[in-house]
Amino acid sequence: MAKVSFRNVWKKYGDMPAVKDLNIECPDGSFLSILGPSGCGKSSTMRMVAGLEHITAGDILFDEQRINDLAPKDRDVAMVFENYALYPHKSVYENMANPLKLRGQDASRIKERVTAAAKLLEISQLLERRPQELSGGQKQRVAIGRAIVREPKLFLFDEPIAHLDAKLRAHMRGEIKHLQRSLGTTMIYVTHDQLEAMSMADTIAVMHEGELQQLGSPREVYNNPVNAWVAGFVGEPAMNFVDCNVDQRGEKTAFVHPNFNIAVTDEQARILSAQSKQKTVRMGIRPDALAISLDQPAGEHLKGQIYVTELLGGDMIVDVELAGERIRVKTAPEFEGEEGQTCYMTANRDKWHAFSKETGQAFF
Amino acid sequence: MASREVVSYETPLSKAFKWFSAVFIVIYLIWTVLPIFVMFMSSFKDLLEAFNIPAVGDWAGVTVFFEFTPTFKHYHDLFVNLNFSRYILNSLIAAGGSAVISVILGSMAAYSLSRIEFKGKNDLFFWIISTRMAPVVAVMVPLFAIFRTMGLVGTLPGLILAYTTFNLPFAIWILKGFFDNVPYAIEEAQMVDGASRWQAFLAILPLVAPGIGAFVVLCILFAWNDFLFAAIIGSGGAKTLPVATRELVQPQNIQWGSIMAAGVVTTAPMMLLGLVIRRYLVTGLTMGAVKE
Numbered sequence: 001m002a003k004v005s006f007r008n009v010w011k012k013y014g015d016m017p018a019v020k021d022l023n024i025e026c027p028d029g030s031f032l033s034i035l036g037p038s039g040c041g042k043s044s045t046m047r048m049v050a051g052l053e054h055i056t057a058g059d060i061l062f063d064e065q066r067i068n069d070l071a072p073k074d075r076d077v078a079m080v081f082e083n084y085a086l087y088p089h090k091s092v093y094e095n096m097a098n099p100l101k102l103r104g105q106d107a108s109r110i111k112e113r114v115t116a117a118a119k120l121l122e123i124s125q126l127l128e129r130r131p132q133e134l135s136g137g138q139k140q141r142v143a144i145g146r147a148i149v150r151e152p153k154l155f156l157f158d159e160p161i162a163h164l165d166a167k168l169r170a171h172m173r174g175e176i177k178h179l180q181r182s183l184g185t186t187m188i189y190v191t192h193d194q195l196e197a198m199s200m201a202d203t204i205a206v207m208h209e210g211e212l213q214q215l216g217s218p219r220e221v222y223n224n225p226v227n228a229w230v231a232g233f234v235g236e237p238a239m240n241f242v243d244c245n246v247d248q249r250g251e252k253t254a255f256v257h258p259n260f261n262i263a264v265t266d267e268q269a270r271i272l273s274a275q276s277k278q279k280t281v282r283m284g285i286r287p288d289a290l291a292i293s294l295d296q297p298a299g300e301h302l303k304g305q306i307y308v309t310e311l312l313g314g315d316m317i318v319d320v321e322l323a324g325e326r327i328r329v330k331t332a333p334e335f336e337g338e339e340g341q342t343c344y345m346t347a348n349r350d351k352w353h354a355f356s357k358e359t360g361q362a363f364f
Numbered sequence: 365m366a367s368r369e370v371v372s373y374e375t376p377l378s379k380a381f382k383w384f385s386a387v388f389i390v391i392y393l394i395w396t397v398l399p400i401f402v403m404f405m406s407s408f409k410d411l412l413e414a415f416n417i418p419a420v421g422d423w424a425g426v427t428v429f430f431e432f433t434p435t436f437k438h439y440h441d442l443f444v445n446l447n448f449s450r451y452i453l454n455s456l457i458a459a460g461g462s463a464v465i466s467v468i469l470g471s472m473a474a475y476s477l478s479r480i481e482f483k484g485k486n487d488l489f490f491w492i493i494s495t496r497m498a499p500v501v502a503v504m505v506p507l508f509a510i511f512r513t514m515g516l517v518g519t520l521p522g523l524i525l526a527y528t529t530f531n532l533p534f535a536i537w538i539l540k541g542f543f544d545n546v547p548y549a550i551e552e553a554q555m556v557d558g559a560s561r562w563q564a565f566l567a568i569l570p571l572v573a574p575g576i577g578a579f580v581v582l583c584i585l586f587a588w589n590d591f592l593f594a595a596i597i598g599s600g601g602a603k604t605l606p607v608a609t610r611e612l613v614q615p616q617n618i619q620w621g622s623i624m625a626a627g628v629v630t631t632a633p634m635m636l637l638g639l640v641i642r643r644y645l646v647t648g649l650t651m652g653a654v655k656e
Contacts, residue, residue, distance in 0.1 A: 053550050072555040078558040085549035089570045102558035146557070156556075 001185055002153040003028045003063040009058035011044045011210075018044045020210040022058070026188065026203065031180050033189045033201035037233070041210040042190045044088040049188060052077050063151055073102070078147035079156040082163070084139045086146075092118075093127040098146045103150065117145045120179075136356065137168045144176070146342055147222050148183065155180070155187040162193070194234045196279050198222065206230050228282055228360035231353060237287045237317060240327035243357065246272055246285050255283055255352070258323045260302040265349050271363050272354065281363065284353035287330040290345045292318055302345040306337045320345070386561060399630065407624035408434045414620060438625035446622065448629065451608040455630075458594070458604055459587035461582050462527035469528075470535025471576065475565055477536065478543035489540075492533045498528070499590055511597055518600035523545055526597045535579050542575035543568075588634055595598040605630045 004026040011019035018039040026032040034042040049060055051072035053127040058196050067075055076100065086095050093114060100110045109296040116326045118124045121141045131139055140160060147155055161172045177200045180187045191197055197204045205220060206213040214226045225231035251309045253269035255262045265274065272281075290302075304327070305321035311333055318329045320343060329345060337343055354363040372378070406414045413432040418425025442448040477489055507526065508517065516522030550571070551564040559567060569576070594604040603611075609626040612619045 050552075050556055052555070071560070072552075073558040073560060077556060079553065081549045081553060083547065083549055085547065085553040087550060087553075087567070098554070102554075102563070111628040146553075 001028050003064075004032075004149055004154060004186060004188065005059075005061040005064070006010035006045075007059045007061065009045070009048065009060060010056045011048060011053065012056045017210050019048070022212055024205055024212065024215060026186060028063075029184050029186055031177070031187045031189065031200060032090055032205060033197035033203070034205045034207060035189060035191060035194060035197040035234070036207035037192055039209075040207040042207050043158060045207070046079075046158055046188060046190045049075075049154070050077055050079050050156055051200065053289050059297040075154075076156045076248065077156055078150065078152040080143045080147050080160040082159040084131075084160075086139060088131050088140055090130075091127065092123065092129050092131070092134070092142050092145075095131070095142055096127075096149050097334050099146060099150050113149045114145075117149045120148070120158065121145050127298065136164050137172070139166055140164060140294045144179070148179070152185065155185055155189075156346075157187065157189045159191055160189075161196070162191070169196075176200060192341040195236060198234070204234075206233065208233070224362070225353070226362050227283065228355040228362070231284050231362070233356070235286055237328045239263075239284045239353070240290075241288050241355075242283050242322060242325055242327065243283075245280050248273060253270045255281075255354075257283075257302075259304060260300070260322075262300050262302070262352070263349075264352065268349070268352070268354070268364050275356075275363060280357050282360070284355060284358050285327075285351060287317065290327075290329045290347050292320070292329045292331050292337070292345050293333065294341060294343055296344050297346055299346065304343055304345065306339055306341050308339060309335070309337060318343070387655070389622060403624050403631075405432075405620065405625045407438055408432070408436070408629045409621070410435055410437075411621055414624075429611070438621040439629075441622050442550050442625050442629065446608070446612075448605075448608060450625065451603050451605050452629065454520060454523075454602055455604040458523045458527060458598070458602065459584045461520070461524040462531055462584055463583040465524065465528050466531040466583055467576055467580060470532055470579070471539050471569065471572070472565075473532075473536045475543050478540050479548075492536055496530065496533050504592065504596060508596055511651045517597055517603055519597075520602045523593065523598040523602045525602070526593045527583075527590070529587060530593075531583045535583070538579050538582075539572060539575050542572040546571050581637065585634060585639070588630075598640035 004024075006022045007147060009019060010017065015322045022041075024032070034045055036042045041286040044053060048055050051067075051070060055068050059068055061067065062075070077335040083139070087098065089096070095229060096117060097110045099113045100113060105113075115124070116125070117275075118127055121144060123138060123141050124143060126134065126142070131142070134142065143160065147157075160176070161169045164172060173196055176189075180200075189196075189200065198221075201218060204213065204218055204221050205215050208229055214221055214229050221230065221234050225234065228241065230362075232241070242257060244260075245259075247254045247256045248269075253262065253264050253272055302322065304322045305320040307321045307326060309319070310317045314333065316331050316333045316335050318331055318335065318337060320327050320329055352364075355361060356363065407434045408409050416431075418428050421455065473492075477485065484542055507529075511517050511526070514522075516525060532543050546568050551559075554567045555561065588604075589606065590604075591606045591607040591610070594602075594607045595610070598604055605626065609623060609630065612623045613625060
């Protein structure tokens, strides 16, 4: 087990920077998820930790010890690859025994460890099989088994469940989280799926175009995104954005849009007035923060026209058109709006977000 | 995997073509198998019986071909008087030695070329195969001069070196394709598991085994059947089977019986080898892929 620190880490391929000036502290025993779309530098980051790629600049430290120049075998990490990377000519048992064998453990100890790991992952009956005889989910368990047979300082999981079907993925999220909690080993988990990061991690590092956007707990990242990009990437369905004007008249400050006029809280007004240059802002609201109805409510509200409705079983997503822009609202399946009908939406004032139109930085 | 049926429907043309193919195959079989059959039979015949051939057009006379008393005297001659066991050993050492050396050096070179990026890699790769572009005859004279200076003419190491020179580029080209198809993640997993680069390389060798198998066969075939190198570089001390057989043709006496027996001795091991590793060879030459 180890604390992992990234200190001003850069990765460049030729002149192309893939990771820019990364600084992360991952406490001992915690679960860090690096989240981002493909090409954001998250895999390069993980491969630098594993020693499969050189670190262009900066340092990576395990427990304050610089590991930049250590070969992968000397870093004492265990990795699960996206495509499992099982050895096709070896049985499941031999696959899982490999890390122990390479470290010169004796046969009886290997047997004990592999059997225990197989039992934990419920693959004891598969030990004699070859990888090509296994299903995707089984292969993935073997790959995890190979990682947990020894007690490494650090687990590196590189999109380990991306290729499983949706049902199994949901199941494995819970399994992996439980496994990490029960072993207590520090984990870095790379994924492009915000749901995986949200549901499993203690800390999420959101990356975009090689830069760390935000580092925080899932709650922080979801409730207080630092910029419009993070706000739009985390959460499903994605946050709605509407450009609107800020109207400051004496004591009252409000978001003004052809379809609505919504007053902000005093705290929000104070932040907006500090940014007095901002006449227009990107306003953001999550689909589940909006309440939709066909009857006009008494208070302030947004007015729109229903574009389409999608029933998702337990939820319903309503696409609403607001003066040429489209937003999505999550509501109960009982909602009976028809396409083309006028509808009204309300939201709690503290659920509103506002971002700079130029830089995307969050005001609140 | 989705089913892939190749449909074909019969037309008069395809019917005619089927007949034509059948006839062609029969002729081709006779063309290729008959000489070997004659060689095999003649090696067990006395010289007089061997030349007892029916006249042209006398189809009933074919039976003459089978009227003989089997004799092993030619084989006895080969091994007792003509020292052929020595030549078989030379052939085996030359072919096997060059195959082993080519595989060891070739797989390491192919792995490096497959995995590591460096300046001039493509030029180097092309240069390697270009050494095979000149016909053997063209380089034979300078090669002989070099070998003689180094005292390698007429020795088995010399012959092995000569074969390796010609087999190595081939090994690198075949094996690079196989290594290219091995996912990087497998050796990366090995290294994270605790292997050095060298151990990781050894660990993925089983995945390119079909390629290695195919190459070893081609390499052995080349060396075993070679005449030119063996006659010039190996002449004297490192005489191989083809050269020894050639020497049975003397100006005043062509020893047909021994030549036929030597032919059988030369051909049989390669045929056996082919049968044993046939399946391996086919997958090796056609597959070239290790699926994830």
